[in-house]
Structure formats: structure tokens, C-alpha cells
Amino acid sequence: MARERRVFFRSRQPILVLGVSFLVWCGGLQGGSPAEARVTSVSSIAISESIQQGRELYETGQYAQAAAVWQQAAKAYQERDDSLNQAMALSNLALAYQQLGNWSQANQAIATSLKLLSTSATNPQHAQVLAQAWNNQGSLQFAQGQAEQALNSWQKATAAYTKAADSVGVTRSLINQAQAQQALGLYRRAITTLNQANQTLQQQPTAIKVTGLRSLGNALRVVGNLSQSQQILQQSLKLAQELKSPEEIAATLTSLGNTVRLQQNPQAALTYYQQAASVSSTARTQLQAQLNQLSLLLETGDLSTAQTLLPQINSHLANLPTSQTKVYARITLAQNLMRLHQAQPQKSQMGIPSWLEIGKLLATAVQEAKDLQDPRAISYALGNLGGLYEQTQQWTSAQELTQQALVLAQGINALDISYRWQWQLGRLLQAQGNTEKAIAAYDDSVQSLQTLRYDLVAINPDVQFSFQEEVEPVYRELVSLLLQSNGTQPSQQNLQKARQTIESLQLAELNNFFRAACLDANRQIDQIVDEQDQTAAAIYPIILRDRLEVIIKLPQQPLRHHTIEISQTEFETTLEQLQQNLIEPDTFTEVQALSQKVYEWLVRPQLTALNASDIKTLVFVLDGLLRNIPMAALYDAQRQQYLIEQYSIALAPGLQLIDPQPLQQQRLQALTAGLSEPRYGFEGLSYVESEIEQITSEVSSQVLLNQDFTSQALQKQVNSQTFPVVHLATHGQFSSNIEQTFILAWDKPINVNELNDLLRNRTQNSSSAIELLVLSACETATGDKRAALGIAGIAVRAGARSTLASLWSVDDQSTALLMSQFYAELASSQVNKATALRQAQLSLLKNPNYAHPMYWSAYVLVGNWL
Numbered sequence: 001m002a003r004e005r006r007v008f009f010r011s012r013q014p015i016l017v018l019g020v021s022f023l024v025w026c027g028g029l030q031g032g033s034p035a036e037a038r039v040t041s042v043s044s045i046a047i048s049e050s051i052q053q054g055r056e057l058y059e060t061g062q063y064a065q066a067a068a069v070w071q072q073a074a075k076a077y078q079e080r081d082d083s084l085n086q087a088m089a090l091s092n093l094a095l096a097y098q099q100l101g102n103w104s105q106a107n108q109a110i111a112t113s114l115k116l117l118s119t120s121a122t123n124p125q126h127a128q129v130l131a132q133a134w135n136n137q138g139s140l141q142f143a144q145g146q147a148e149q150a151l152n153s154w155q156k157a158t159a160a161y162t163k164a165a166d167s168v169g170v171t172r173s174l175i176n177q178a179q180a181q182q183a184l185g186l187y188r189r190a191i192t193t194l195n196q197a198n199q200t201l202q203q204q205p206t207a208i209k210v211t212g213l214r215s216l217g218n219a220l221r222v223v224g225n226l227s228q229s230q231q232i233l234q235q236s237l238k239l240a241q242e243l244k245s246p247e248e249i250a251a252t253l254t255s256l257g258n259t260v261r262l263q264q265n266p267q268a269a270l271t272y273y274q275q276a277a278s279v280s281s282t283a284r285t286q287l288q289a290q291l292n293q294l295s296l297l298l299e300t301g302d303l304s305t306a307q308t309l310l311p312q313i314n315s316h317l318a319n320l321p322t323s324q325t326k327v328y329a330r331i332t333l334a335q336n337l338m339r340l341h342q343a344q345p346q347k348s349q350m351g352i353p354s355w356l357e358i359g360k361l362l363a364t365a366v367q368e369a370k371d372l373q374d375p376r377a378i379s380y381a382l383g384n385l386g387g388l389y390e391q392t393q394q395w396t397s398a399q400e401l402t403q404q405a406l407v408l409a410q411g412i413n414a415l416d417i418s419y420r421w422q423w424q425l426g427r428l429l430q431a432q433g434n435t436e437k438a439i440a441a442y443d444d445s446v447q448s449l450q451t452l453r454y455d456l457v458a459i460n461p462d463v464q465f466s467f468q469e470e471v472e473p474v475y476r477e478l479v480s481l482l483l484q485s486n487g488t489q490p491s492q493q494n495l496q497k498a499r500q501t502i503e504s505l506q507l508a509e510l511n512n513f514f515r516a517a518c519l520d521a522n523r524q525i526d527q528i529v530d531e532q533d534q535t536a537a538a539i540y541p542i543i544l545r546d547r548l549e550v551i552i553k554l555p556q557q558p559l560r561h562h563t564i565e566i567s568q569t570e571f572e573t574t575l576e577q578l579q580q581n582l583i584e585p586d587t588f589t590e591v592q593a594l595s596q597k598v599y600e601w602l603v604r605p606q607l608t609a610l611n612a613s614d615i616k617t618l619v620f621v622l623d624g625l626l627r628n629i630p631m632a633a634l635y636d637a638q639r640q641q642y643l644i645e646q647y648s649i650a651l652a653p654g655l656q657l658i659d660p661q662p663l664q665q666q667r668l669q670a671l672t673a674g675l676s677e678p679r680y681g682f683e684g685l686s687y688v689e690s691e692i693e694q695i696t697s698e699v700s701s702q703v704l705l706n707q708d709f710t711s712q713a714l715q716k717q718v719n720s721q722t723f724p725v726v727h728l729a730t731h732g733q734f735s736s737n738i739e740q741t742f743i744l745a746w747d748k749p750i751n752v753n754e755l756n757d758l759l760r761n762r763t764q765n766s767s768s769a770i771e772l773l774v775l776s777a778c779e780t781a782t783g784d785k786r787a788a789l790g791i792a793g794i795a796v797r798a799g800a801r802s803t804l805a806s807l808w809s810v811d812d813q814s815t816a817l818l819m820s821q822f823y824a825e826l827a828s829s830q831v832n833k834a835t836a837l838r839q840a841q842l843s844l845l846k847n848p849n850y851a852h853p854m855y856w857s858a859y860v861l862v863g864n865w866l
Contacts, residue, residue, distance in 0.1 A: 061324025
């Protein structure tokens with residue numbers, strides 16, 4: 001089935017700077033006198049007018065025409081020996097070449113521009129042109145995947161804008177710097193830079209501030225600061241309303257819609273889009289807002305309202321001149337129409353354009369993109385036309401169009417669309433029964449995604465927005481091909497490749513979650529099982545659309561594997577029911593019945609092999625909704641035992657761990673912090689004081705309780721002394737939304753990135769990492785199917801070798817008992833962390849008051865189990 005790119009307009013891109021002739025523009029900035037204006041020659045005015053003409057062509061997406069105009073202008077300035085304006089024209093020309101995918105010509109133009117500027121006389125005009133040239137070089141470098149070089153160029157642009165006293169330019173270049181820092185994984189530096197940009201914006205005139213704040217709000221959305229993005233965009237909207245500028249109001253309303261859409265508030269997003277369309281008087285802005293409305297209505301299932309938008313959208317499209325905006329609008333409309341076809345039953349499709357009409361829409365987009373000489377747009381239109389033919393099962397035509405689109409995308413190094421056509425090609429080859437070539441195409445697609453890594457976030461927020469629809473399926477469909485049964489077991493090579501592919505997906509998920517690179521792992525689980533702990537086995541379930549695949553690693557043995565024929569829908573429904581029953585009292589029967597099913601799927605087929613290898617510890621690398629289920633609670637009906645009664649259990653966020661080492665019991669010390677009193681709308685935790693007292697009776701501890709537990713106090717203690725264990729007994733939440741993943745201190749909630757900074761400062765200043773981070777009163781966000789991603793995120797991001805956390809909010813008294821027993825086991829026994837947790841859980845299981853899994857199974861150990 002074809003996938004459609006879910007586009008919402010006004011995506012974050014580097015802020016490009018188009019110069020106009022200094023004979024007009026900068027003269028005006030300098031306040032040139034009428035006399036000075038009169039001596040300007042007619043030919044100078046003609047050239048400067050051509051520069052402005054090029055700008056207008058560029059801004060309407062007519063890049064080839066803009067390039068031709070600027071090329072003539074650069075030549076004219078060269079003939080007049082005007083190196084300053086020649087450099088400016090070449091800087092603009094480089095941007096046009098960039099949009100056309102003519103990278104060598106773009107790089108040559110910007111290099112010549114900078115060379116001319118290096119020999120020009122220095123003055124305020126020179127500084128301004130130089131700043132623009134550095135800014136545009138940064139754009140070129142960033143588009144070619146050279147984020148570090150782009151950051152350097154944008155830093156030089158900032159310095160030149162500062163010298164030219166151009167505060168607007170300083171702000172633009174700072175926002176661009178933040179984008180490069182984000183692409184390099186420098187998340188916190190990016191936020192600092194954006195805050196600096198915000199400070200410079202506050203000093204600028206209102207008209208400039210409106211646009212600047214909108215750019216800043218869009219940038220903050222991309223790096224994941226959604227609440228701050230909304231706040232900044234609201235400022236921009238207020239100023240635009242004060243200016244009574246309909247187009248600025250509409251543009252900012254559209255941006256606000258995009259931000260609240262990512263905050264999972266579709267109704268508010270829809271309202272913003274509707275307001276933007278009604279406020280604007282231009283067909284282009286109205287079209288963008290209505291296309292966003294259309295995709296959102298389809299996403300939320302409001303098909304009838306979506307259909308009512310079609311006549312208005314078609315009318316606006318007809319009134320637009322041929323431009324890049326129009327081409328992409330056609331493609332976006334076609335994508336949404338295909339989605340509408342898929343969502344509507346055949347008998348209810350009256351009023352929806354036919355497949356033939358959608359094909360004509362895309363064919364027109366192809367022709368318009370060719371008229372604009374825009375290879376990226378041509379590729380995108382051709383690829384989507386291939387996707388339409390895939391929908392109608394015209395395999396040969398679909399494959400030909402897809403291959404044409406791929407060649408064009410690869411020719412301009414556009415990996416963010418190349419991976420789509422490689423994926424599409426893989427599906428088409430698979431549909432035609434060519435499995436070997438299909439795997440190769442999928443491999444290419446995954447490799448393109450791997451090359452992009454976290455650049456996906458920085459250069460294409462639309463991918464970030466629809467990670468589950470636009471990225472995740474590529475990995476899972478490749479795994480499905482690798483492990484498909486032809487009557488024989490998959491090869492060891494395919495089993496290893498399948499695990500590595502899902503591993504890459506999980507890393508991509510975490511990068512997408514944090515908007516940053518976040519894994520420092522350096523040891524393979526297989527290596528630990530083979531060399532360090534030969535009583536452990538790793539179980540790696542993979543959820544596919546039509547089945548469950550389970551790969552097992554036993555010590556000193558090849559990979560084992562079994563398949564369970566069950567649909568993803570049935571499997572996930574069982575997990576959701578189990579998750580719900582686990583947190584309810586008086587559900588023994590339901591929990592055991594449901595958890596028995598999961599046991600039969602994951603463990604039973606390998607039980608003989610596990611027993612033969614004398615396995616004591618099971619390490620699960622969980623996938624999807626399985627992360628929300630405590631493996632300890634799986635039930636063996638034949639033995640009438642929970643899994644925790646048979647094995648110690650640990651989780652790993654992936655195949656790699658952070659330098660796993662056994663815990664040194666003889667030097668066990670803990671930094672223990674907690675809140676027992678109500679704070680920020682959270683109830684008090686009455687047993688926290690008892691929990692802390694029992695921990696301190698077992699291990700040497702430094703305690704921060706209530707008013708003493710502030711974020712600053714925690715950081716001070718973490719930095720001042722090496723504590724192998726950091727125990728936080730406080731409210732917290734895990735979510736698939738980074739902004740909703742936090743722990744609560746006395747002075748404020750500490751979000752996951754702040755916690756990362758706080759804990760990693762100690763890691764950077766000390767030779768030893770935190771051995772164990774305990775979060776004893778946290779829970780996963782209600783209704784968030786991917787909330788356990790937050791646990792993996794904290795476990796990885798905090799830099800701790802192990803993290804012990806709860807999947808749901810647990811009874812205070814039972815938590816205190818479990819934690820006391822856990823630390824007693826760690827301090828007094830020569831057991832590893834997984835075994836210590838098992839003994840603590842068994843102590844509750846044997847207590848009639850706490851025998852229900854809701855009390856003892858919530859706690860999971862993530863990371864190093866040694």
C-alpha cells in the first residue's frame with residue numbers, strides 16, 4: 001500500500017537572505033541624499049531592478065528564471081568592476097542553484113562571492129554583503145549534510161551582521177545556528193542559541209519582530225520545545241494583530257496550528273487553520289491553511305467536512321501562478337485525495353475525484369515542476385504518481401515512475417525523499433514476487449535513513465511529525481521480508497540483520513524523542529551473554545503487521561527463532577487489556593488469563609532450550625506496546641507460576657549497553673531525595689519518609705527531603721560526591737512526549753533533558769558513571785500507548801548504567817517494603833541487580849496483602865543487570 005507524505009505547510013528551513021542592489025537598498029539604509037540618488041546612472045538602476053526581479057521570481061518558486069536574471073546581473077556588475085554588488089548577485093545566484101539541485105554551480109557561485117568580498121574594501125555595506133554570503137554558504141552546506149561547516153559559516157554570518165549593526169540579520173543567523181547545532185545533536189546549545197535570538201528580537205521594531213518571532217517559534221517546534229514555541233508564536237500573533245496585517249496574522253496562525261497539532265490538540269489546530277484561511281486575502285496563504293485543514297480532518301476521521309473543502313482548494317489552486325508552492329500544493333492535495341479514497345467505502349465516494357482525476361492532478365504537477373526546472377519537485381511529483389499507480393496495482397508503470405523519481409532525488413543528494421522512493425520500490429518489487437531485489441531496495445532505504453539520522457528532525461520536521469507512519473514501517477517491512485517463512489528457518493545472517501534493523505529503528509525513535517543523538521552504549525548484549533553472564537538469555541520480540549517474530553540469544557549458541565501467527569491488531573489488543581487489568585485490584589483471573597497468552601507467545605516455545613542452558617536471567621529487548629507490560633507478570637499456567645518466580649528479569653533499550661559492570665557492594669552509597677508533601681497539584685507521598693529511612697538503614701545515604709530537594713541542591717550533591725546510586729522518591733511521569741517526561745522536585749518539575757544535564761555533569765566530572773538510578777514513584781502517562789519510551793529515554797539519556805522505574809503509580813506502603821528489601825539484597829548479598837529486584841518482588845508476592853501483580857510487577861530494571 002502506498003504511503004503519503006503528511007505535509008503541513010511552513011516547515012522550518014534555514015532562513016535564506018536575498019540581497020537587493022546596494023545602489024538602491026543599502027544607500028537607503030545609509031540615508032543617501034537626493035543629490036547622490038540623481039547621479040546614479042540609468043544602467044545601474046536597470047541592473048538593480050533585475051536583482052529585484054530575480055528576488056520576486058525566487059520567492060514565487062521560479063528558480064530557473066531567477067537564476068538566469070541574477071547570472072546576467074552578476075556579469076553586468078563584473079563588467080562595471082563593481083565587485084561588491086557582483087558578490088551580492090552571486091550569493092543570490094547560489095541560492096537559486098541550490099533550489100535547482102545544481103550543487104557544483106551553487107558552491108562555485110558562493111565561493112566566488114566570498115573570494116570577491118575578501119578583496120573588497122571594508123565598510124558597513126561590505127559587512128552586510130559578507131554577512132549575507134556567509135549566511136547563504138551556511139544554507140548550502142547544511143543542505144548538503146555538512147552541519148558542522150554550516151554552523152561555522154552561520155557563526156561568521158552572526159559576527160558580520162553584528163559588525164554591520166544589523167540586529168535582524170543577527171537574529172536570522174542565530175536561528176540558523178540553532179538548526180545546525182540541533183543537527184549535530186547539540187540540543188542544549190541549540191536552546192541557548194534560540195534564547196539568545198529571542199533576546200535580540202525583543203529589541204527590534206514590531207514589523208520585524210512579527211516575522212522573527214514566528215521563525216523562532218517554528219524553530220522551537222522543530223527542536224521539540226512545543227510549549228515555548230506556542231508562547232513565542234502567540235507573541236508574534238499579538239504583534240501582527242496590532243499591525244493589522246492580515247498576511248502576517250494568517251502566517252502566524254498557520255504556525256500556531258502546526259505547533260498545537262504536535263501537542264495532540266487537533267481541535268485547536270483546526271481552529272487556527274480555519275482562522276488563517278478566513279483572515280488571509282491571498283490565494284496562496286488560504287490554500288496552505290486549507291490543505292492543512294484537509295489533512296487534519298482526514299487524520300481525525302471527519303471525512304464529510306474534509307470533502308466540503310475540496311471546491312475551495314481547487315479554486316485557490318487555479319488562481320495561483322506556476323510556482324514551487326503550486327506544485328507542492330497539487331501533490332499534497334493528491335496525497336490527501338488518495339487518503340480520502342482509502343478511508344471512504346466504494347459506495348460512498350460520490351463527489352471524490354476518481355483515481356484518473358488524481359493522476360491528472362499529479363501529471364500536471366510533474367509538468368509544472370519541469371517548467372520550473374526544479375529536480376526536487378519533479379522527483380516528488382513523479383514519485384507520488386508512482387505511488388498512485390501502486391494503489392491501482394499497475395506495477396510496471398509504478399516501478400518505472402518510482403525509478404525515475406529515485407534517480408532525480410539521488411542526483412541532487414536528497415536523501416530525505418530518496419528513502420521514500422527506495423521504500424516504494426521495495427514494496428513494488430515485493431508485490432511482483434521479487435523478494436531478493438525488494439530486500440535490496442529496503443536496505444537502501446534504511447541506509448538513507450541511517451545517513452540522515454537526527455538530520456531527519458532538523459531538515460524535515462514533516463518526517464518528525466509522522467514518525468510512526470513515515471519512518472517506522474520501512475524498518476518493520478524490511479524485517480518482515482528478512483524473516484518470512486519459505487518452509488525453512490531464516491538464516492543466521494537474516495536473524496542478525498533483522499535484530500540490527502529493529503535496533504536502528506529503536507535508536508531512531510529515541511533520537512526522534514529527544515531531537516538529539518542520545519546513545520553512548522558500547523557493549524553488545526550478545527557479548528555479555530557469551531562472556532560475562534552465561535546464565536542470562538536475551539529475548540528479542542518483533543511486532544509485525546501479520547505476525548510476531550521472536551529471536552533468542554543463548555550463551556555460546558547461534559540465534560534461535562520462532563514465529564507466532566497473530567495479527568498486530570489482536571496482539572496489541574491483548575496487551576492493552578492486560579495493561580488495564582494489571583493496575584486494577586481484584587483482577588487475578590483476568591491478569592493470569594491474559595498474561596498466560598503473552599507467556600505462550602514469547603517464552604513457551606523456547607522453554608526447553610532455556611532449561612537446557614540453565615538460564616537464570618531473562619533480558620528482554622521489548623518492542624512497541626510490549627514496553628508497557630512488565631515481563632515479571634507473565635504467567636505459566638502449567639506451573640502456576642509467574643515468570644518472576646522462575647527467572648530474574650531485566651530490560652534493555654537496545655542490543656547495546658553502557659559499559660556494564662557488576663555493582664560494587666562494598667562501596668554502596670546512595671544519594672536519596674524525595675517529596676512526601678503535596679507540590680504542584682500532586683498529592684503527598686506519605687510513605688516516602690519511611691522508604692528513605694529504610695534505605696538509609698541498609699546503605700550509607702545522603703538525604704534531600706521536601707524543601708531540601710530542589711533541582712539546584714540535587715545538582716550540587718551529584719557534582720560534589722561520587723554516589724553509585726541515585727534514588728529519587730518523588731512523583732514523575734514517562735511519556736512519548738519529551739515535554740511530559742519529568743520528575744518532580746520541590747522547586748519545579750525537572751524534565752528529562754534537564755535531568756540529563758544534571759546527572760551527566762557528574763558523569764563528565766567523575767571517572768565513574770551512576771551505577772543505578774531509581775525512580776520509585778513515577779508512572780507512564782495515561783492513554784499514551786508509547787509512554788514507556790520515556791523510561792527507555794531516561795535510562796539512556798541519564799547516562800546511568802541501570803535504571804529502576806515503575807510503569808504505573810504504586811501503593812506507597814508496598815513501594816517502601818519493596819525498596820527496603822531491594823537495598824537489603826544489594827547490600828548484604830553477592831547478587832546482581834536483577835536478582836536483588838527479583839527477591840524484593842517475590843517478598844511482596846508472598847505477602848497476601850500484596851500478592852496481586854499491580855503491587856510487585858510495576859518495577860522494571862532497564863540496562864545493566866549485573
